[in-house]
Amino acid sequence: MKSISFRKIFFTLLKVVGFLTLAFIIFVIAFTVISQKNYEKRAQQAKNMPSKKYTVEELIPFDIVDSDEELVVLPYEDNRSGKYGRLTIYNMDYLDKAFGHTSVSREDIYKVIKNNTDISTRFKNLLIEYTDMVLDNYPDLDLRVFHHNLKTLKVVESDNDLMLKSVSNLSYGCYRIDENIIYVKENYDFKKQTWAYQVIMHEFGHCASFTNVSDKIRVDNADTKYSSTILNEALNSLFTIHLFDYNERDIAYQLQSNYIQVMIDCMDNYDYDDYMKYNNSYFLKQLDKFNGHNNYAWTMIRLMEAQYKDYHDDNYELEQKNFYPFYDYIADMYYRTHITNQMTKEQKRAVADQLVEKITFDVPEEYRIDTEEFYTYLETYTK
Numbered sequence: 001m002k003s004i005s006f007r008k009i010f011f012t013l014l015k016v017v018g019f020l021t022l023a024f025i026i027f028v029i030a031f032t033v034i035s036q037k038n039y040e041k042r043a044q045q046a047k048n049m050p051s052k053k054y055t056v057e058e059l060i061p062f063d064i065v066d067s068d069e070e071l072v073v074l075p076y077e078d079n080r081s082g083k084y085g086r087l088t089i090y091n092m093d094y095l096d097k098a099f100g101h102t103s104v105s106r107e108d109i110y111k112v113i114k115n116n117t118d119i120s121t122r123f124k125n126l127l128i129e130y131t132d133m134v135l136d137n138y139p140d141l142d143l144r145v146f147h148h149n150l151k152t153l154k155v156v157e158s159d160n161d162l163m164l165k166s167v168s169n170l171s172y173g174c175y176r177i178d179e180n181i182i183y184v185k186e187n188y189d190f191k192k193q194t195w196a197y198q199v200i201m202h203e204f205g206h207c208a209s210f211t212n213v214s215d216k217i218r219v220d221n222a223d224t225k226y227s228s229t230i231l232n233e234a235l236n237s238l239f240t241i242h243l244f245d246y247n248e249r250d251i252a253y254q255l256q257s258n259y260i261q262v263m264i265d266c267m268d269n270y271d272y273d274d275y276m277k278y279n280n281s282y283f284l285k286q287l288d289k290f291n292g293h294n295n296y297a298w299t300m301i302r303l304m305e306a307q308y309k310d311y312h313d314d315n316y317e318l319e320q321k322n323f324y325p326f327y328d329y330i331a332d333m334y335y336r337t338h339i340t341n342q343m344t345k346e347q348k349r350a351v352a353d354q355l356v357e358k359i360t361f362d363v364p365e366e367y368r369i370d371t372e373e374f375y376t377y378l379e380t381y382t383k
Helices: 004-050 108-116 122-138 143-150 159-166 193-208 231-241 254-266 282-291 297-312 322-337 345-360 372-381
Strands: 076-078 088-089 154-157 174-175 181-184 217-219
Touching: 088 108, 108 122, 108 217, 108 231, 122 193, 143 159, 143 193, 159 181, 174 193, 193 231, 193 254, 231 254, 231 282, 231 297, 231 322, 254 297, 254 322, 282 297, 282 322, 297 322, 345 372
Parallel strands: 088 217, 154 181
Antiparallel strands: 076 088, 174 181
């Protein structure tokens, strides 16, 4: 019986492996080409398909009217009796239900920042700076939520993580309450009077305003019935920039922040730090009180959100007249606050000019804001 040499077996196996490798390479190339052609075909089909244009009723599925019933502001909701229920606190006056009868000082905040090994030195310095700004401006503000989150807070600099964690791929930063992590873009220089500085201070604001104390206890600044991400972001942006020792008008959610700032500056029953003390429905309630309504502010905020969606989603393309009730709402507040009977027609027109400038400051033209409506309402208002 002839013996087969090891050398012959080796070269035979080498040929087989080479053949299989070549076959695999050919398969991968063919698969890639076919996949690319299928992708191009689907992309062309999608391009040729007419995009769905949503109707006014789909974007604004509510009546633009005041309610007969007044808006009710809940200080907290206690649903812990259920298996998955929990206590949710909306008013900082009730934080004892979450943290007991305790309080935190500036030094307590410093200490918990220092002891958190998951935060780098430069972010520790920024957190201390934020703490000082808040307490220098509002020395009586309750920062127990901030103190609680700082114990385990992480700040992650990662473009990829930010894109995955944020609700928008255009975001420069986000705070995830479920993880207690702030995500920001990489290679930011967080100097004062820069966009990066405002971004990180804005995220600290979120970190200071809501938290999961435990599986059964949560502190939140938006109740389930009157929850608005756009309103919350605008209020937080305005609270943040009013901490700065310099004037800042270029802010996140620019148009919506412009709207809310005009409202707050008119109101005598709400201040910027109230964002940290109460939930969003408290802002709505104070708006209704100021304007003599029962529950109309929520309708206006929903209309503001509809305009935001109309701008960001190509499937919406609404006429400006659909937003006239909101324009008239803000104009009425502003004119009522700034116009007197003793003013001349030219002076009243100057007030309208000021309002239009405040609202449209740094706002993209694609919003297509019909500024003429503010002047039309002025004529109605001054008759």
